[in-house]
Amino acid sequence: NLTNHEQKRAKVLTLDSMNPNVKRVEYAVRGPIVQRAVQIEKELKEGVKKPFTEVIKANIGDAHAMGQKPITFLRQVLALCSYPELLEDNMFPEDAKKRARRILESCGGHSIGAYSASQGIECIRQDVARYIERRDGGIPSSPDNIYLSTGASDAIVTMLKLLVCGEGRSRTGVMISIPQYPLYSAALADLGAVQISYYLDEDKCWSLDVAELRRALNAARQHCNPRVLCIINPGNPTGQVQSRQCIEDVIRFAKEEHLFLMADEVYQDNVYAEGCKFHSFKKVLFEMGPEYSSTVEMASFHSTSKCYMGECGFRGGYMEVINMDPEVKAQLTKLVSVRLCPPVPGQALLDLVVNPPQPDEPSYTTFMKERTAVLAALAEKARLTEETFNTVPGITCNPVQGAMYTFPRITLPQKAIDKAKEEGQVPDMYYCMRLLEEEGICLVPGSGFGQREGTFHFRMTILPPTEKLKVVLQKIREFHLRFTQEFS
Amino acid sequence: NLTNHEQKRAKVLTLDSMNPNVKRVEYAVRGPIVQRAVQIEKELKEGVKKPFTEVIKANIGDAHAMGQKPITFLRQVLALCSYPELLEDNMFPEDAKKRARRILESCGGHSIGAYSASQGIECIRQDVARYIERRDGGIPSSPDNIYLSTGASDAIVTMLKLLVCGEGRSRTGVMISIPQYPLYSAALADLGAVQISYYLDEDKCWSLDVAELRRALNAARQHCNPRVLCIINPGNPTGQVQSRQCIEDVIRFAKEEHLFLMADEVYQDNVYAEGCKFHSFKKVLFEMGPEYSSTVEMASFHSTSKCYMGECGFRGGYMEVINMDPEVKAQLTKLVSVRLCPPVPGQALLDLVVNPPQPDEPSYTTFMKERTAVLAALAEKARLTEETFNTVPGITCNPVQGAMYTFPRITLPQKAIDKAKEEGQVPDMYYCMRLLEEEGICLVPGSGFGQREGTFHFRMTILPPTEKLKVVLQKIREFHLRFTQEFS
Ligand SMILES: Cc1ncc(COP(=O)(O)O)c(C=O)c1O
Ligand SMILES: Cc1ncc(COP(=O)(O)O)c(C=O)c1O
Numbered sequence: 001n002l003t004n005h006e007q008k009r010a011k012v013l014t015l016d017s018m019n020p021n022v023k024r025v026e027y028a029v030r031g032p033i034v035q036r037a038v039q040i041e042k043e044l045k046e047g048v049k050k051p052f053t054e055v056i057k058a059n060i061g062d063a064h065a066m067g068q069k070p071i072t073f074l075r076q077v078l079a080l081c082s083y084p085e086l087l088e089d090n091m092f093p094e095d096a097k098k099r100a101r102r103i104l105e106s107c108g109g110h111s112i113g114a115y116s117a118s119q120g121i122e123c124i125r126q127d128v129a130r131y132i133e134r135r136d137g138g139i140p141s142s143p144d145n146i147y148l149s150t151g152a153s154d155a156i157v158t159m160l161k162l163l164v165c166g167e168g169r170s171r172t173g174v175m176i177s178i179p180q181y182p183l184y185s186a187a188l189a190d191l192g193a194v195q196i197s198y199y200l201d202e203d204k205c206w207s208l209d210v211a212e213l214r215r216a217l218n219a220a221r222q223h224c225n226p227r228v229l230c231i232i233n234p235g236n237p238t239g240q241v242q243s244r245q246c247i248e249d250v251i252r253f254a255k256e257e258h259l260f261l262m263a264d265e266v267y268q269d270n271v272y273a274e275g276c277k278f279h280s281f282k283k284v285l286f287e288m289g290p291e292y293s294s295t296v297e298m299a300s301f302h303s304t305s306k307c308y309m310g311e312c313g314f315r316g317g318y319m320e321v322i323n324m325d326p327e328v329k330a331q332l333t334k335l336v337s338v339r340l341c342p343p344v345p346g347q348a349l350l351d352l353v354v355n356p357p358q359p360d361e362p363s364y365t366t367f368m369k370e371r372t373a374v375l376a377a378l379a380e381k382a383r384l385t386e387e388t389f390n391t392v393p394g395i396t397c398n399p400v401q402g403a404m405y406t407f408p409r410i411t412l413p414q415k416a417i418d419k420a421k422e423e424g425q426v427p428d429m430y431y432c433m434r435l436l437e438e439e440g441i442c443l444v445p446g447s448g449f450g451q452r453e454g455t456f457h458f459r460m461t462i463l464p465p466t467e468k469l470k471v472v473l474q475k476i477r478e479f480h481l482r483f484t485q486e487f488s
Numbered sequence: 489n490l491t492n493h494e495q496k497r498a499k500v501l502t503l504d505s506m507n508p509n510v511k512r513v514e515y516a517v518r519g520p521i522v523q524r525a526v527q528i529e530k531e532l533k534e535g536v537k538k539p540f541t542e543v544i545k546a547n548i549g550d551a552h553a554m555g556q557k558p559i560t561f562l563r564q565v566l567a568l569c570s571y572p573e574l575l576e577d578n579m580f581p582e583d584a585k586k587r588a589r590r591i592l593e594s595c596g597g598h599s600i601g602a603y604s605a606s607q608g609i610e611c612i613r614q615d616v617a618r619y620i621e622r623r624d625g626g627i628p629s630s631p632d633n634i635y636l637s638t639g640a641s642d643a644i645v646t647m648l649k650l651l652v653c654g655e656g657r658s659r660t661g662v663m664i665s666i667p668q669y670p671l672y673s674a675a676l677a678d679l680g681a682v683q684i685s686y687y688l689d690e691d692k693c694w695s696l697d698v699a700e701l702r703r704a705l706n707a708a709r710q711h712c713n714p715r716v717l718c719i720i721n722p723g724n725p726t727g728q729v730q731s732r733q734c735i736e737d738v739i740r741f742a743k744e745e746h747l748f749l750m751a752d753e754v755y756q757d758n759v760y761a762e763g764c765k766f767h768s769f770k771k772v773l774f775e776m777g778p779e780y781s782s783t784v785e786m787a788s789f790h791s792t793s794k795c796y797m798g799e800c801g802f803r804g805g806y807m808e809v810i811n812m813d814p815e816v817k818a819q820l821t822k823l824v825s826v827r828l829c830p831p832v833p834g835q836a837l838l839d840l841v842v843n844p845p846q847p848d849e850p851s852y853t854t855f856m857k858e859r860t861a862v863l864a865a866l867a868e869k870a871r872l873t874e875e876t877f878n879t880v881p882g883i884t885c886n887p888v889q890g891a892m893y894t895f896p897r898i899t900l901p902q903k904a905i906d907k908a909k910e911e912g913q914v915p916d917m918y919y920c921m922r923l924l925e926e927e928g929i930c931l932v933p934g935s936g937f938g939q940r941e942g943t944f945h946f947r948m949t950i951l952p953p954t955e956k957l958k959v960v961l962q963k964i965r966e967f968h969l970r971f972t973q974e975f976s
Contacts (some may be wrong), residue, residue, distance in 0.1 A: 022822075112735060274763075313599070325503070338513060
């Protein structure tokens with residue numbers, strides 16, 4: 001116990017006196033491995049000798065950082081919006097100017113430096129609604145149900161915040177897939193909500209099985225109040241694309257069990273595998289008839305960070321809410337107003353994504369060429385990654401059907417597992433740390449996403465340029481063989 | 489009680505089953521008055537006849553929306569960062585290009601579309617630290633203590649989240665001024681923290697008195713654990729600028745009472761009144777000697793939204809933390825990583841604000857001319873506002889020493905107060921609603937910021953262009969006389 005004097009001298013804010021929920025938050029994608037990677041980069045710059053000359057960061061879905069070039073049209077319009085004097089210039093195509101003028105006209109004082117409505121600029125929400133209608137074959141979407149956001153992260157956290165309540169056994173439980181994108185577990189820890197884990201089936205290409213949802217739900221009912229079901233499709237970190245049938249089953253389950261559905265669809269354009277297709281939860285919901293489409297409550301999320309544009313830094317995104325109680329919607333609108341508005345450049349960017357150049361417009365050809373090239377390269381890299389990993393003894397890898405990641409399973413020798421324990425690390429963290437130190441490749445250990453007890457994985461993005469990706473795959477191969485050898 | 493069947497049919501998410509803390513959140517700056525203003529604007533567009541032809545929104549500190557032009561240099565660099573092909577062009581000055589190149593070089597893949605470090609781009613944090621050192625006469629600042637943010641709102645909410653813990657009588661109490669900027673009360677409601685109100689002294693030009701801080705603190709100690717003291721200087725909504733002496737007293741109080749200081753200094757360039765000067769809390773803290781500078785824990789906030797630039801839409805900002813426990817800092821870094829990173833265009837903009845054109849650079853003259861013009865116009869409008877209001881019987885108005893607002897006191901006839909009660913509205917809301925309906929002027933009632941029981945105010949920004957501001961002041965004058973007449 002501290003004396004009075006010592007107490008006075010202690011900090012106001014310490015590990016012991018801070019918000020305990022924040023302490024429980026974990027976020028592996030930017031965890032210790034990444035911090036060490038940044039440190040190694042500094043060491044390399046300072047001339048420290050390493051067995052490699054650069055750190056390759058395959059830990060985060062950050063397309064531009066991996067060399068993907070921005071789409072010309074998007075950036076032209078953003079430059080015009082930033083510095084409208086360029087509208088007088090002849091260097092920009094007419095359709096870019098038209099988009100910029102329309103965005104500026106809907107901004108306060110015709111400046112993207114004005115705050116927007118907290119829900120987002122109205123004409124952009126209209127464009128989002130029309131985009132959703134086109135995507136879903138005409139199923140109506142209303143701009144009133146669209147909320148623009150600071151990346152999808154922001155909207156997901158906001159929606160969870162709205163949903164969480166109760167104490168003890170009545171505390172809200174939220175179902176999330178394992179492996180998961182760690183934003184979800186982090187947000188739930190922060191909110192003090194109960195995480196309900198359901199496992200994806202690695203042996204069936206990481207598919208989702210309603211029997212497993214039911215098992216997890218029933219177990220959770222013993223100790224909390226399950227009210228929310230989160231789905232990521234296409235999947236991060238697992239790269240699977242859900243079948244229409246699976247989505248229908250999930251929706252039926254949500255209705256039966258009275259769950260609010262959160263559909264994270266930020267990878268909706270990232271589908272590569274033959275026979276796979278993106279089905280939006282909303283479309284399937286409406287195709288199931290009014291019994292479903294007028295009752296099941298849902299929010300679906302999209303972002304400018306992924307797909308073909310990969311514009312993560314702009315923090316653009318939206319959510320669409322469906323069947324939300326109007327009084328709750330008013331509360332949601334109030335809640336988002338506290339932070340004033342999402343970044344307007346990100347809103348502008350989103351507008352271009354949902355309202356791209358049309359066939360009769362001058363930018364169309366270049367836009368389509370750039371878009372197609374990005375998606376084709378990703379498809380090729382998805383194939384390459386799966387194929388290469390599956391030639392390595394001790395690594396097994398499901399097809400990368402979509403998204404931007406692979407989550408291969410690695411077999412670790414018992415001695416390596418023991419060694420990791422000795423070092424006070426979980427085994428796949430030890431593995432990834434060694435890979436980083438020896439080959440300069442930065443991955444995220446499977447434990448950061450969750451995995452079945454006793455199994456080990458890592459997550460790698462497929463984003464490095466093809467030639468570099470080949471090197472990365474080769475280096476991981478060599479490392480894995482060496483590592484296995486060392487511990488057998 | 490609902491039958492089983494009815495329960496199944498009820499929504500998952502209703503007012504009764506949502507997060508009760510969110511329900512408690514209030515945010516007047518974008519509340520019912522503003523919603524009605526938007527509606528009236530639509531009605532005007534549709535040709536509905538009104539006693540006015542446009543709605544003038546003096547409810548929110550949004551400079552560009554009120555016609556202030558963006559600073560050329562800032563927007564040139566942003567356009568260059570958005571579309572780096574423009575770097576090849578001859579239309580931009582060399583210093584703008586130099587800034588853009590430096591920013592792009594510190595972005596992943598040289599693109600502002602890449603995620604940045606969660607704490608913000610390192611070279612920008614360095615520039616912020618150097619800016620603070622210049623501002624504070626050489627007192628050292630470290631980039632490790634700088635966190636870039638999504639506007640100041642984001643950093644303030646994050647800092648509060650870190651600080652709040654405990655249950656019942658141990659729940660964290662946070663001292664905020666009354667009147668306050670409603671972000672604070674909203675964030676505290678959301679976090680379930682205890683709001684401790686201390687009153688600014690209207691009779692002494694809204695100054696802060698340590699005796700009042702002590703009164704509020706002692707009262708609060710009966711029912712919570714006061715740990716945080718929030719200060720806004722220059723003040724919103726009150727427009728006062730704190731004296732150096734006052735800041736010293738506050739710091740001494742914080743040390744004695746073991747409080748974490750949060751200094752909201754987003755209006756640091758907005759000081760108009762003769763004899764007033766901005767003193768940063770950090771500078772005063774360090775000038776008080778090591779007994780203070782090495783112990784008092786503090787966070788200070790700044791934003792790109794205010795001052796001379798008024799770039800609200802970009803959502804740029806930073807906080808500097810001082811004397812923060814390193815373990816807590818690691819937790820803070822982890823917490824901000826969950827949302828990945830602040831918008832990179834906003835980070836770039838902040839970089840220009842803290843590293844503006846220098847006397848030997850080509851953009852210097854224009855930049856200084858634009859900057860000075862904005863600040864001079866604000867000073868003129870501050871004077872004009874105070875003078876005009878004080879000629880109206882029943883309105884008394886303190887000098888607008890700084891920031892962008894005036895918070896005049898209005899005397900309301902008892903009959904008006906009774907009438908408001910009849911309509912189920914607080915009296916100043918009734919007053920502002922009538923003003924909106926009759927004159928098309930949108931203000932925020934004082935009750936949205938807090939005020940001493942039995943007193944009434946409204947907040948008005950001084951941002952409308954001078955000629956329009958004169959009209960607004962004249963219309964409020966006429967309305968106030970008419971309103972007073974009607975109810976006497
Ligand atoms: C499944 C999923 N959801 C949401 C996000 C958040 O993305 P952002 O906030 O950049 O839109 C990500 C980012 O990687 C993701 O993978
Ligand atoms: C005192 C004060 N703090 C913080 C903010 C938040 O500003 P932003 O989030 O745009 O930086 C404002 C905005 O008006 C303010 O007046």
